[in-house]
Amino acid sequence: MLVSKNRQPHASLGRVLDDLGATLLELVCGDPDRPGDIGGVAIHDPIEEPALPRHALVLGVGLRRPEEIARLLADLGRHEACALVVRAPVTRSDELAAAARESGVALLGLTRGASWAQLAAILRSLLAEGDVGDAGPETLGGIPSGDLFALANAIAALIDAPVTIEDRGSRVLAFSGRQHEADPSRVETILGRQVPERFARMLAERGVFRELYRSDAPVYVEPPSSTLAEFSVPRVAVAVRAGDEVLGSIWAAVHERLSADRARALCDAAKLVALHMLRVRAGADVERRLRTDLLSTALEGGAGAREALNRLGLASQSVVVLALAIVGPSDDATSATERQRLTDGLAMHLSAVHPRSAAALIGDTTYGLVPVARDGDGEGQALRTAADFLERIGHRVRAVIGVGPVAHDVAGLADARASADRALRVLRTGNGARHLRVARLADVHVEALVLELRDLVAARGDRPTGPVARLAAYDKRHSTNLVETLRAWLDAFGDVVAAAAAMYVHPNTFRYRLRRLAEVGGIDLSDPDARFAAMLQLRVVSPG
Known part of the structure; x- marks a missing residue:
């Protein structure tokens, strides 16, 4: 059984620094051990008044001057933020130390070479901000259930080497501390949350993955002699299995072969990692189903709509409904996988716009709810958000989005969904709107009426x-x-x-x-x- 040292609360600032301190973040000044969980991640906008969740971790993109940082620390203190992240290097000064102390907001530096998008993605994984269907605390092998980062640190302590936990596609699910003891290839892997293609291809050509997935024993991997200079530290890897299914693998950067005791500990750890990965998968499925049920209930606008919106965190807010669908023929399995992938992508994209956004796949359509200001151009904002998402995913998948009008209350939500559905139907059929990927009903109203007339004619048999x-x-x-x-x-x-x-x-x-x-x-x-x-x-x- 693995035993980990006492750790900070799951979403505390101390926990984030424990996991990312040696790789992405450094503490410049302030107290990281103040009580309270991080309430969310926000990006500083110097033009607009901040609307921050309590105990927010704020990304100060573009901040450089000490006096500017000090002023923002004071302002964030009034909004009860927990920390501000700026681009390193940051010179610690008496002014910054005093501002951090008086505001109660810690100042962190983001490692040079790491992107803000990478940091935001990793923070989202660490903080697990989704609170729908949150169950009580649960442990597996003494580690909080599904906490792969805590498990990675525990394994690293057992075998005295920095480790990563990866899925079958070589995507990094979690990593331990001490990654600076590895080599540049490991740092690149963590920053990209994916083993770079040139390293994965080299491992495949050498038969490492074949040997890894055939065996229960750890596989020792020598670095290539000269072809990839960034890969200079040997690796030891072991497959993570659940019965006959390979879920992923654990990779340790080592300077010599593991002893028999440590190799056995790594194999035992793989069994525990499998339990946690299955728990993460099951938990994600349960949360996804619950979120789908809540969103579906809210969009129907019936008796339970208000309670559903309340549980989604969207009560008393004006929202815009987005309806997304894939256009074109595809086999059922591919289509279902692609729809879920797009749903997850839309959920992440909308969460960057507003932390309380919600998205779920209902039937073959993905619906999103985006909170908007009551007195602004919410429909236009949602239109731009939808267009930006489709631009990001490119044209490999032909997807279209219908945008509904702003719904100011529960009663207007069902009508907003109907409008988004009508616009989406025109986009899916290409009826006079083949050049459009995003549209409001007002943009395609005539085309929608023609489609509805066709339905009436077909129903009557005219x-x-x-x-x-x-x-x-x-x-x-x-x-x-x-x-x-x-x-x-x-x-x-x-x-x-x-x-x-x-x-x-x-x-x-x-x-x-x-x-x-x-x-x-x-x-x-x-x-x-x-x-x-x-x-x-x-x-x-x-x-x-």
Whole structure:
């Protein structure tokens, strides 16, 4: 059984420094052991008045001058923040020390070379800010359940080497302290939360992963002789299994082979890591289901909507509904995996906009709730947030987002969802909006009405009548294309040259067909009512 030293509370500033102090963060001045959990992570905006959660950890992006930092420390003290992070190096001065002491806000430095995005992602993993469905404390092997960082530190103490815990895709789930004792490749791995592709390819080519996943014993990996200079410290790795399933692996940076006792301890640790990884997986599934149920209840706007919003932390706030879906065919398994991946990505993206945002996959649509100011352009803000998300994920997956209007209360939430759904449907079908990836209902209102008319026509079983019906029947008997000729002419607003080009025929040929369809269909093309009736039928009633 693994035993860890007494640690700080799970989301305390002391705990964050314990886990990240040697790799990402350094304490410049202030008291990291003040009681209280970190209430959230916020980014300092010098233009807008801060709206911070209590005990916030604030990222001071772009702050350099000591007097500017000192002023912000004083301001954050009035907002009961716990710490401010600025880019290292930071010269400790009497002014900064006094500001940290008087405000009660610790000042931390972010290691040069690390990005703010990396820090924000790692802090999110450490703090586990999601509080939906939070169960009471639970331990496995003396370690808080699912706390892989605490487990990594315990394993590092047992084998006297810095370790990482990784999943099957070589993504870093947790890491111990003392990483500065390893080599540059380990630091790069932690900063990127992923083993760099060139190192993973080298390990695969040498058969390390094959040997690792076939064996229960630790695998010793010598560094490459000269091809990858950053990889200079040997590794010992062991697979983490749950029955026949390989969940991931533990990697230790060592300077010599492990002794028999330490190798046995590493193998025992792998069994405990498997329990924690399964607990994390189960907990994530439970939380995801609960969040989905709460979001679904809130969006329905029924009797339980207010309580659901309260449990999501969105009660008494104005919110905008986003509806996201994937466009295009894909097999069921791939589609389900891709939808969940996009849902998780949207949830993380929205949380950066507002910590109380919520997102969940309901059916084949991902819904997001984004709190907005009551007196601002909430709809426009949500539109920009959605567009930014789709830009970030690129075009590998064709996804679209419908944006609903601002809902100021529970009663307006169901209508807001309906509007987002209507806009999303237009985007998914591409009905007159093929160039759009994000839209409000106001942007595609006519297209939405046309789709709803088609639904009504289909439900009633209506068929074309009048001139369109006569043209369709003539085309069927004589294998002509008079219906398509009429459609092309109407779409081109009567421009014969443009319509002929769309049909790939000579304008004179097109004029002949136009005269012929007027005779066959009995339609007066100079009558605006006749043109509108034909256009409407061609849009909503399938001549076929």
